[in-house]
Amino acid sequence: MGGLNEGSTDDDLLLSIAEGDxxxxxxxxxxxxxxxxxxxxxxxxxxDDADEIVxxxxxxxxxxxxxxxxxxxxSFSTWFYRVVLNACLDRRRRLPMAPLEDAGEPVxxxxxxxxAALSRQRRAAIMAAVNELxxxxxxAVSLCYFAEVSGPEAAKILDLSLSALEALLxxxxxxxxxxxxxxxxxxxxxxx
Amino acid sequence: xxxxxxxxxLRRAMPAPDIDDRRVEALIEDTLLRVQAIPQxxxxxxxxxxxxxxxxxxxxxxxxxxxxxxxxxxxxxxPVSQFSTLLFSSSLMxxxx
Numbered sequence: 322m323g324g325l326n327e328g329s330t331d332d333d334l335l336l337s338i339a340e341g342d343x344x345x346x347x348x349x350x351x352x353x354x355x356x357x358x359x360x361x362x363x364x365x366x367x368x369d370d371a372d373e374i375v376x377x378x379x380x381x382x383x384x385x386x387x388x389x390x391x392x393x394x395x396s397f398s399t400w401f402y403r404v405v406l407n408a409c410l411d412r413r414r415r416l417p418m419a420p421l422e423d424a425g426e427p428v429x430x431x432x433x434x435x436x437a438a439l440s441r442q443r444r445a446a447i448m449a450a451v452n453e454l455x456x457x458x459x460x461a462v463s464l465c466y467f468a469e470v471s472g473p474e475a476a477k478i479l480d481l482s483l484s485a486l487e488a489l490l491x492x493x494x495x496x497x498x499x500x501x502x503x504x505x506x507x508x509x510x511x512x513x
Numbered sequence: 514x515x516x517x518x519x520x521x522x523l524r525r526a527m528p529a530p531d532i533d534d535r536r537v538e539a540l541i542e543d544t545l546l547r548v549q550a551i552p553q554x555x556x557x558x559x560x561x562x563x564x565x566x567x568x569x570x571x572x573x574x575x576x577x578x579x580x581x582x583x584x585x586x587x588x589x590x591x592p593v594s595q596f597s598t599l600l601f602s603s604s605l606m607x608x609x610x
Contacts, residue, residue, distance in 0.1 A: 350540075359532055363529065383548050466524055
């Protein structure tokens with residue numbers, strides 16, 4: 322299709338992708354790859370895993386483009402966030418997770434500790450705590466705090482009402498605080 | 514601490530990774546290469562998947578058509594109900610068995 326450009330909608334691109342148009346596929350990837358990589362990297366904690374997950378998700382788009390319903394219940398972006406997030410959580414579930422204890426002691430900001438090591442320790446502690454949450458809370462927390470999506474958008478991605486999402490977040494935050502406190506991290510402030 | 518403050522602290526503790534443009538471009542190129550390696554199968558190649566269904570459906574269809582034909586030709590010679598039942602039960606036997 323010659324008329325495709327930066328202004329084409331995702332639905333237009335998907336129609337062309339269904340016909341095997343690789344240019345449309347490239348445009349779609351250019352549009353969505355960055356935010357998806359950011360989400361996947363934050364949730365999995367690994368750049369390599371993030372690359373693999375996002376690539377597999379795009380290949381799924383290529384294979385399923387024929388079945389895409391233009392003007393369906395969800396926008397492409399909403400659907401794609403769902404695919405990537407589920408893939409990330411599947412990946413975390415499959416890999417043997419280090420217990421929260423392995424994240425180490427709460428960070429001691431001593432002068433000899435390098436900033437990079439502290440940062441890794443913080444992330445590991447938080448990710449281990451997030452991983453201990455029930456599935457739905459994990460999804461809500463990951464989307465609302467680790468992805469650049471608004472509350473209403475996150476609710477759409479999770480197929481929930483805004484109030485249900487807020488309730489999940491309240492429980493998720495409570496679970497996170499409890500999990501972090503159990504391991505001697507009094508508040509999130511302690512790991513900042 | 515309010516929920517918003519907690520969320521904000523989480524975000525600060527887990528800052529958004531800096532995704533390099535070159536990394537994105539490399540991912541796109543690699544994905545396109547993988548797409549090109551996927552063989553394009555014409556849609557008629559999917560027909561063999563229907564064969565297991567067709568081996569039952571086809572004889573049944575024939576039985577129904579024959580039943581209707583016989584019914585219209587000579588209703589007295591062989592009752593349609595019997596004829597159809599005979600054909601229908603034979604159709605339950607897959608082709609080739």
